Amino acid sequence: xxxxxxxxxxxxxxxxxxxxxxxxxxxxxxxxxxxxxxxxxxxxxxxxxxxxxxxxxxxxxxxxxxxxxxxxxxxxxxxxxxxxxxxxxxxxxxxxxxxxxxxxxxxxxxxxxxxxxxxxxxxxxxxxxxxxxxxxxxxxxxxxxxxxxxxxxxxxxxxxxxxxxxxxxxxxxxxxxxxxxxxxxxxxxxxxxxxxxxxxxxxxxxxxxxxxxxxxxxxxxxxxxxxxxxxxxxxxxxxxxxxxxxxxxxxxxxxxxxxxxxxxxxxxxxxxxxxxxxxxxxxxxxxxxxxxxxxxxxxxxxxxxxxxxxxxxxxxxxxxxxxxxxxxxxxxxxxxxxxxxxxxxxxxxx
Amino acid sequence: xxxxxxxxxxxxxxxxxxxxxxxxxxxxxxxxxxxxxxxxxxxxxxxxxxxxxxxxxxxxxxxxxxxxxxxxxxxxxxxxxxxxxxxxxxxxxxxxxxxxxxxxxxxxxxxxxxxxxxxxxxxxxxxxxxxxxxxxxxxxxxxxxxxxxxxxxxxxxxxxxxxxxxxxxxxxxxxxxxxxxxxxxxxxxxxxxxxxxxxxxxxxxxxxxxxxxxxxxxxxxxxxxxxxxxxxxxxxxxxxxxxxxxxxxxxxxxxxxxxxxxxxxxxxxxxxxxxxxxxxxxxxxxxxxxxxxxxxxxxxxxxxxxxxxxxxxxxxxxxxxxxxxxxxxxxxxxxxxxxxxxxxxxxxxxxxxxxxxxxxxxxxxxxxxxxxxxxxxxxxxxxxxxxxxxxxxxxxxxxxxxxx
Numbered sequence: 001x002x003x004x005x006x007x008x009x010x011x012x013x014x015x016x017x018x019x020x021x022x023x024x025x026x027x028x029x030x031x032x033x034x035x036x037x038x039x040x041x042x043x044x045x046x047x048x049x050x051x052x053x054x055x056x057x058x059x060x061x062x063x064x065x066x067x068x069x070x071x072x073x074x075x076x077x078x079x080x081x082x083x084x085x086x087x088x089x090x091x092x093x094x095x096x097x098x099x100x101x102x103x104x105x106x107x108x109x110x111x112x113x114x115x116x117x118x119x120x121x122x123x124x125x126x127x128x129x130x131x132x133x134x135x136x137x138x139x140x141x142x143x144x145x146x147x148x149x150x151x152x153x154x155x156x157x158x159x160x161x162x163x164x165x166x167x168x169x170x171x172x173x174x175x176x177x178x179x180x181x182x183x184x185x186x187x188x189x190x191x192x193x194x195x196x197x198x199x200x201x202x203x204x205x206x207x208x209x210x211x212x213x214x215x216x217x218x219x220x221x222x223x224x225x226x227x228x229x230x231x232x233x234x235x236x237x238x239x240x241x242x243x244x245x246x247x248x249x250x251x252x253x254x255x256x257x258x259x260x261x262x263x264x265x266x267x268x269x270x271x272x273x274x275x276x277x278x279x280x281x282x283x284x285x286x287x288x289x290x291x292x293x294x295x296x297x298x299x300x301x302x303x304x305x306x307x308x309x310x311x312x313x314x315x316x317x318x319x320x321x322x323x324x325x326x327x328x329x330x331x332x333x334x335x336x337x338x339x340x341x342x343x344x345x346x347x348x349x350x
Numbered sequence: 351x352x353x354x355x356x357x358x359x360x361x362x363x364x365x366x367x368x369x370x371x372x373x374x375x376x377x378x379x380x381x382x383x384x385x386x387x388x389x390x391x392x393x394x395x396x397x398x399x400x401x402x403x404x405x406x407x408x409x410x411x412x413x414x415x416x417x418x419x420x421x422x423x424x425x426x427x428x429x430x431x432x433x434x435x436x437x438x439x440x441x442x443x444x445x446x447x448x449x450x451x452x453x454x455x456x457x458x459x460x461x462x463x464x465x466x467x468x469x470x471x472x473x474x475x476x477x478x479x480x481x482x483x484x485x486x487x488x489x490x491x492x493x494x495x496x497x498x499x500x501x502x503x504x505x506x507x508x509x510x511x512x513x514x515x516x517x518x519x520x521x522x523x524x525x526x527x528x529x530x531x532x533x534x535x536x537x538x539x540x541x542x543x544x545x546x547x548x549x550x551x552x553x554x555x556x557x558x559x560x561x562x563x564x565x566x567x568x569x570x571x572x573x574x575x576x577x578x579x580x581x582x583x584x585x586x587x588x589x590x591x592x593x594x595x596x597x598x599x600x601x602x603x604x605x606x607x608x609x610x611x612x613x614x615x616x617x618x619x620x621x622x623x624x625x626x627x628x629x630x631x632x633x634x635x636x637x638x639x640x641x642x643x644x645x646x647x648x649x650x651x652x653x654x655x656x657x658x659x660x661x662x663x664x665x666x667x668x669x670x671x672x673x674x675x676x677x678x679x680x681x682x683x684x685x686x687x688x689x690x691x692x693x694x695x696x697x698x699x700x701x702x703x704x705x706x707x708x709x710x711x712x713x714x715x716x717x718x719x720x721x722x723x724x725x726x727x728x729x730x731x732x733x734x735x736x737x738x739x740x741x742x743x744x745x746x747x748x749x750x751x752x753x754x
Contacts, residue, residue, distance in 0.1 A: 078673050081666050082683070085621075085634040089409055092553075093670045096402065107523035108632045119552050130523060174512075175631060177523050205508035206525055207442075207631040347520070 039073025040295060043099030045090040047106030048209055050079040055238055055259045056283060060105045060128060063287030070288075071295045084209075088112040095120040101294045103128065103287060107177060113140055124299050126290050128283055129177060131304050142304035143286045147177070147279075148184030149337055150314030151236070152344045154256050154279040155188025156333050157316060158232040159196050160326050161254070161276065166197040168225035170218060170244050172211040172237035174202040176347075181236040181258075181279075183345045191333070191342070199225045200348075203240055211240060218243030226251040232276065234258070242266070248274040254322075259283070263319035278317040286313060310338045363700040364649060367692035368661070374692070375685045384677050392675045393668035400549035406667060408553045413663035415562045415620045416634070418656055420641025422569055423474075423614035425650035427492075429573060430606045431586040436481055436496030437614040438638025439503025444473040445618030446507045446527065449629035450515040452622075453528035462534040467561070467619065474615020475608045477503060482607035486600040492607070500638075517628065526630030536623035556624035565613060570652040572609075582606060614638065643690045649697070662686065 042064055046057045064075050076099055078090045087109055094102045095116065101124040104113055109127050114135035117125045125140045126132070132142035158167040169185050171178040186198045201221050204211030211217070218240030222233050226247060233248065234256040235241035241257060248255040249270050257263065257278035266272055286307050293299050307313020315334075318324060336342045376386035396406040420437055427434035448470035457465055480499060484490040517528030538554035573579040585592040585602050593599045617637050622629060644662060648655030665686055669679040 076674065078670060079679060081669050081679070083634050083636040083640075084632070085413065086409075086666065086670060089667070089670050092405075093674060096397075097674060110524050111626070111630065111632055173631075174508075175523070176520075176525065205505055206512050207508050207633065208504055208635065209631075 039068065039071050040101065040291065041099045042068070042073055042075040042291060043091075043094030043097075043102035044075055044077045045087070045094065045102065045104045045109070046077065046079045047087075047104075047108050048080060048084045048213070051077060055241070055262070055265070056281070057105055058265070059260045059281070059283040060103065060287050063284035064103070064291065066284065067288045067291035067295075071291065073291075084108065088116055091116040091125070092119075095123050100124060101126060101291065101299070103290070104130070105283075106130075107175075110135070113137075124294055124301060126287075128287070132302055133304055138302035141290065141299060141301055143283075143290060144304050144306045145281045145283075145286070145313055146306060146308035146344075147281060147314065148180040148187075148344045148346050149309045150279040150281060150316070151181045151184030151234070152188035152191075152337065152342075153309075153316050153330055153333060154234050154277070155185040155190075155198075156192050156330060157188075157277055157323050157326065158185070158234060158256060159189040159192035160329055161323065162193075162196065162232050164229050164231045165193060165195070166199070166229040166231065168199040168222065168230040168233035169201070170221050170225070170233055170235050170237050170240075171200070171202040172218075172240055173204050173209055174206050174211075178202070178236055179348055180346045181234075183348045185234050185236075186348065187345055188333070192329075197229070199228060199230055201225070203237055212238035214240045215243035215246070219247045222247035222255070223251065226253050232256065234279070236279075242271070245271040245274055257317075261317040261319050263317060272320065275320065276322040278319075280315050280317050282307060282313050282315070309334055363696040364647060364654065364658075364693060367647075367696035368689055370696075371685060371688040371692040374688045375681070378684050379681060382678070384681065388675070389672065389677050389681055392671050392677065393665075395671065401551050404543060404549045405551040405553050408551060408555045409667050410660065410663045411559060412553075412556050412620065412624070413666055414656075414659040415556055415559050416617050416637050417640060417644050417662050418562050418659035419565065419613060419617045419620075420637045421644030421648055421655040421659055422566060422641075422652065423610050423617065423638075424641045424645040425648065425652075425655055426569060426573075426613060427606055427610040428645055428650045429586050430582045430602065431589065432603065432606060432610070433493045434478060434481070434496055434607065434610045434614075435493060435642070436478060436499050436503070436638070437610075437617070437641050438636070439496075439500035440474040440477045440611050440614035441617035441638055442507045442633075442635065443477055443503040444470040444615035445622055445633065446510050446515065446629045447473045448615070448619065449527040449530065449622055450510065452530035452534045453515075453517065453628070456531060457533065459533045462531075463536060463623065466530070466534055466623065467616070470615040470619055471612040472615070475612040478607045478611025478614065479604065482604040485607075486603050511629065511631065515629075518630070524630050524632055526628040528628065530623070530627045534623065535627060536619075538624065554624065556620045558620040558624055561616070562620070565616065566652045566656060569613070573652075578605070614641075617641070643686070646697070647689060647693050661689075 044060065044064055051057055051061060068075060076094065078094065080086055080090060091102060091104060091113065104125065104127045107129040110130040113125055113127050114137050117137035117140045121139060123139065126143055127140060128143045129145065130142050132140040167189055169182050171182055182200055189196050189198050202211065203214055203217050203221060218235065218237050222244040225233050231253045232255065233244055235244035236258045237244065241262065245255050245266065254274050254276045257275050259281045260278065261280060262278045263272055263275045266275060286305065309315065316330060337344060379386040379389055396403040423437045424434055448466050451469040452466040455465060477499065481492050481496045484495045485492050511527065512525055515527045516525060518524065518526045536557040539557050539559060540550055540555055543550045573583065581592065581597045581602060585597055585599060589599055621634060644655055644658045647658035665682045669682045672681055673679045
């Protein structure tokens with residue numbers, strides 16, 4: 001008994017340490033790259049999930065890469081520790097080492113970025129998914145996305161393609177950000193078929209970020225939805241989305257990816273076949289544009305840049321050709337949102 | 351002479367374990383193409399300017415305080431042979447309720463702080479108390495119930511945060527409780543740097559460090575110098591022998607878990623009172639599980655736990671400069687993981703060696719006999735040479751007499 005207990009505790013303790021492994025999964029590629037003398041020294045601080053999540057963080061890196069190609073410069077990437085308690089240290093270290101601009105990936109930096117930015121008034125900071133207004137410093141720019149608008153189109157595609165009149169939404173963590181995905185998806189699905197059933201489930205509650213990095217639980221939750229009659233499930237769950245795709249492949253159903261074009265990034269033909277489309281959040285474009293305006297000297301700070309359908313900051317991917325036939329429907333709804341005829345809710349209605 | 355041997359015996363296993371872990375880590379580093387000496391160089395480099403160096407020390411100390419408290423919470427239960435894996439849930443629930451209470455009440459400075467601390471300790475103790483009650487009344491293993499209660503605590507904390515205690519505006523990306531007013535902030539120790547003539551960095555050194563030290567001293571005295579501590583350690587060594595000598599096992603289980611939970615309730619407070627001033631969705635998680643590793647490494651001894659917490663904090667800090675130097679920060683994870691494994695193995699080996707010595711020495715070898723007679727085929731982390739030596743041979747041979 002005691003031995004078993006020790007084994008359990010040991011594995012828990014190791015798991016607590018080891019979660020950093022996934023956290024910095026792709027971090028082995030970190031280190032300064034690029035090398036032009038005159039370009040900006042870009043600091044890039046990831047949130048839990050880190051490089052190699054084939055989604056959000058990788059997209060930010062792609063944006064930096066593109067910006068370096070255009071403007072020269074170099075990048076230093078940093079990943080947080082397992083419990084991400086050192087977010088402030090990452091930003092401080094980058095600022096100390098003279099990196100400017102510094103881009104914090106993820107809204108979790110909202111709590112610390114104001115304090116750090118205040119200490120380094122000559123450095124420009126940007127926070128992806130966060131706000132640069134009212135953080136107590138005027139050198140922070142928020143890079144925001146109308147995730148609800150992109151998800152609305154995802155809902156439209158799901159409802160149009162669904163044969164059972166039953167679709168699902170798997171959220172990673174029940175945070176306000178992911179709830180806006182849910183709100184958009186549900187609204188989009190109901191706009192096409194008012195009587196459609198939308199199953200909604202989150203992998204972990206607010207405050208427990210394991211839901212963004214738990215494919216096993218993603219698979220269980222999605223399997224439950226497919227078993228309950230859903231034929232298309234939208235995975236707004238970061239790294240857990242892969243589990244949703246696996247459940248879709250096992251049930252012969254389909255799924256919708258998130259943030260980056262997961263049809264291209266999933267890297268497994270069996271899973272590729274189930275990814276009908278992905279709700280894109282062009283973090284890469286936003287990051288690239290931000291660095292571009294930094295190089296131009298037009299970065300202001302103390303404000304937010306909102307990327308929505310009108311700026312093509314969000315949208316759907318057409319890789320694989322699964323939704324080519326309904327493109328006109330998608331475009332139609334896109335136009336209505338851009339024109340303001342449809343207002344997409346930001347919070348779930350229930 | 352015996353004192354030196356005692357200290358030597360206590361330190362030998364963990365020091366050896368850390369050394370072995372470092373060797374294994376170095377081999378792994380070479381295998382992935384990293385120069386271990388350069389990595390070590392980066393890890394001990396605290397920066398060039400005095401401000402950077404002091405900041406680095408503050409970062410390490412601030413990280414070590416919650417780790418120390420977590421290790422202490424686990425160790426108190428360990429010493430009695432109880433496995434409190436529920437520290438994680440206990441501190442999360444305690445922190446959210448303490449944050450809520452701190453924001454709701456308004457008291458003059460020190461009283462406000464005391465009130466918050468008391469709430470946190472009470473919540474932690476009550477949550478751990480459930481485990482104890484289940485164990486003594488229904489015989490539920492504390493391992494199972496405390497793991498299960500972790501999930502309930504996390505869910506409950508999440509419900510409280512998003513529901514009744516929510517203080518952030520709707521739509522804000524991070525959900526937090528209301529901010530604790532300034533009278534409930536723990537003053538930082540940065541004045542100390544001025545007094546010592548050191549650079550005063552912008553980063554604040556948690557004043558809660560003092561509370562942690564105080565708790566450590568209290569626990570050490572409680573375990574070593576009181577009747578209760580003796581009963582606790584005796585029960586950990588042999589529950590049947592202890593109860594034969596008149597120790598009320600059920601009462602001991604409940605009291606120990608309450609103390610363990612009360613300490614667990616403090617884990618979140620350094621961050622809460624020192625820098626965040628509210629509990630939010632991004633609040634540091636996982637400290638309860640790290641506490642198990644820290645307690646193992648520190649051999650359940652308050653001083654050892656303090657050293658272990660500092661080591662873990664030092665390694666954590668190194669993760670950032672390692673990445674700057676182009677070395678994967680997973681190096682730190684590898685070192686921490688191998689240390690934990692090596693310590694578990696070293697403790698077990700040390701225990702077996704001690705037992706073999708005792709068996710071959712028979713009745714003649716007095717001090718080692720104390721080690722050898724430690725019965726627990728299993729209470730591995732709870733037993734150790736230090737513990738048994740401190741108990742004294744008299745306690746072993748004549749438990750009835752000394753327990754009265």
